[in-house]
Every structure is written in C-alpha cells, then in structure tokens.
Amino acid sequence: MTKLYLTVTAVLGLTIFSSSLAVAQTSPFFALNAASVVKPLIKWATSPKIDESPIHFCGEMVPIHDPAITGRWTRTLHQQASWANDLNVLKRRASVVFPIIEPILQQYRIPSDFKFLPLLESAVTNHAVSRKGAAGFWQLMPQTAQSLGLSVSRRRDDRFNLLKATHAACRYINELHDQLGSWMLVATAYNAGPNYIQKLARQYPDRHPMALPYRAAETKAYLFQTVAIKELLTRPQIYRAELGGALATLSNDVSVLSTERAAILASFDMDEATFAKVAAKVDESEAEPVFVADSTTNVVLIVEDQDKATETVIIDDEPEKNEKTVATSVAPAAVLPSNRLLTRSMSEGNLTEGKLCIFQVVQPITINGRNFSVGDMIQAHIEIVDAGSGRVFLRTDQLTTAQTRETIPLRLVATEQPRQPGVAKPSRLEGWQLSWEAL
Secondary structure, eight states: OOOOEEEEOOOTTGGGGSOOOOOOOSSSSOOOOGGGOOOTTTTTTTOOOOSSSOEEETTEEEOTTSHHHHHHHHHHHHHHHHTHHHHHHHHHHHHHHHHHHHHHHHHTTOOGGGGGHHHHHTTTOSOOBOTTSOBTTTTBOHHHHHHTTOOBSSSOBGGGOHHHHHHHHHHHHHHHHHHHSOHHHHHHHHHHOHHHHHHHHHHOTTSOGGGSOOOSHHHHHHHHHHHHHHHHHHOGGGGHHHHGGGHHHHHSOOOOOHHHHHHHHHHTTOOHHHHHHHHTTOOOTTOOOOOOOOOSEEEEOEEEOTTTOOEEEOOOOOGGGTTOOOOBSSOOTTTSOTTOEEEEEOOOSOOOTTOEEEEEEOSOEEETTEEEOTTOEEEEEEEEEETTTTEEEEEEEEEEOTTTOOEEEOOOEEEEETTEEBEEOOSOSTTOEEEEEOO
8 A cells, every 4th residue: 555645844934935736637628428427426425424523525425434445544644643743834824825715616616625635736835846747736737727728838827826727727626526426536536537537436336436446656545645634634633642742733723924924925926915806806817927936845755565664755657647746846865866957848839959948947956066946947949859760959058046036057958868868859848848967
C-alpha cells in the first residue's frame, strides 16, 4: 500500500506567506449522456451510522470500518495528524482564501467539501507548478484550462487568476459529476482522469470509491488524504488521540494578523480592495497574474511499502495519469538530479530554428552556485530542428528571476540524457517539459 502526505515547511513571520487540482483528464470535454452516468453509491451512500461520529465527504459516507478501507484510513489519519503544525499553516492560509472560493462553489451547486481539494493540490498557494505543467491554486493542466475557456500563454496564464481558475475548475467538476454520478468518484477523477475512474466503477459497482483497485499510488491515497485533511481541520476534537498536544492549536479559531492577511492575498495577486470587490461580486476577471516563486511549500509523494514500510519518492507510475502529478514547489532531493534544471514551456506555436521560447522553472535547484526558484523565467532559442532524427537542440540566453525581476545571462543546453545535448521533438510547444544542464 502506498500513501500520499502533504507537508508545509513553515518559516516564522511574514515570509511564510510569500507567494508560492492539477486536473488529470484524457480529453478536455467528455460525452455526457444518461447511459454513461455511473451510480455506484446506492448501497454505500445510505449506509447506517458506522460509529458515533460518522465521516462524510460531500454527503457520501466514508465506511472506515470496512476492512478494505480501515487500514489505509488509520495510517493516513495518523500520518496527517503528525504534521499538525503544517495543517495549522494550511488552515491560516485557507481562512483567507476560502471566503473567495466558497461562494463560487455554491454558485455552481458544488458541495463545499471540494474546497479541501486545493489544500492537497497546491497547499493553498497560487503559483505552484507541477512536474507535468499543472499550475495554479486548482492545478489545472494547460489543455484542460484552455478547453474551459482560460488563456494559457507566455503573456497571460489565467490559471494563476484565482477567480477565473475557480470558475473553470467548477465547470470541470460539474462535468465530471454528470459523467460519474458520485462526488467521491469526481474527486478521484480530478486526480486520475474520468475515463479510467468510470471504467473501474463499472467493473466494481458494489465497491466504495475508496476501495476501488486503483493501480497508481497517488490515486489510491488521494481521497483518503483529502478526507483526512478535512476531518482534522474541521473536527479536530474527535481526533484527540491522534493530535495529542496539537489539538488546542487546530481547535482554536483562526486569527490572522493584517500583515499576514495582506501577504496571503498578495500571493494571489490580490489586495484588500480587490478582495472587497470580490466579496461584493464585482467581476475582476481581467486581473493579470504575476509569476511569483514560493519556497515555503512541499507537496511530497511518499511510498510506504506495505510489507517493509520503507519510503521512496515516486513519479508517474500510471499510464492513465500521464497528465497529472501533485503540485510541487520544492522538490525532494531524490526527484531531480543535482545538475539538471526542470522547466515547462510558456510559449506556443510552431517549432522553428531561431525561435525564441520562454520556459518557467518548476523545480528549485542550485547549479554551479546559481539558485533557481519556481517561477523564474528562462529565455531560450531553438538552434537546430533535425527532421531526420526528430531531435531538437536548444540553448538558454538569460534568466529573469521571479522575485526581483533581475535579468542574468544564462548558458545551459536542453538534454534528455546527462551530457547529451538534444531532445525529442514534441508534438506541441505549449507546456513542453524540458531539463537543462551546463556542459
């Protein structure tokens, strides 16, 4: 068995709030019809109370005494509770952001519990970027965002606009519900893709969504982790044994200082005036995002071997998940070699020799003493497009830092294998993932 847990590295003072659901899908829109709707929740959604404090997600029962669920739920709950200090940081951030997104969820008639997905997706930050290119508070993939009407380009990326992205995520969530018929299945499909989830639900109609035989480690853990975060943040008193001395902290009402609140809003490219307009339902849809790095957040994927209880980092172990990964703004050391820089393309159009492309750094790293942060922008030129071999050769020209906007000369080449310049030609420039190294 595997499990996913979320950690938040807190820094005392205002700097903790410096600006830091990737959506996974197999196609931007889906054929929605009565024949395709799966309703596997008839048996388990109306189950009797399983204890004195039944657990629900979006009104659907979590049968924690089901043998297929008990073990993973217990481990997930205890692990998440052990990170209570980090949960408190999430709670403080969420106390500022939730009032912005809750009315939008209500507008689309989406259960309020879906506000907890971004706590797992992006750690309540707006500038987290996944290894696969999912970005923003809701971790939308580029193609999904575009299919939902958002602009995704070097000049403007609406995924970093909290209001636009929330409306787009809500439209997507409702489409998933039309297809799957269960909010729990929708939450899982947000991670793993609806076609795969629908297929499993049809094969195992009597199984609870949390007990379906998902192959991917991340998918197995996703719903458990989301429910655990919700429970510990909203009903900490029930989990006295798990939380121990941290119970009081999570039980107290959140009181955010004005300076902290301003910093959190700033991380979402908002200020108090903008927030007031949002609260008054004034359309701020033209607000432009600003790329800001946030090094205060880790979203770490941990694998716990069922027999040996060892921990390793995994990346993309599932074919149907090749469009989704958990958002990270600080990478575990095992994920990325120490001399390779990982980026995603912010440019679009054709690949032509001499073309200037813009890439965004998606993993922090230090190369030859130079620090790269999430959100840094890199200019690079396509030097050669070799039609015969299908290889493309690129070199970087300069780096623009996200925090200071300083421009620095930079000389790196794109590689797939260490010390071997050149990469396979992609099907599209937009969202292209590249790694770079100094030769």
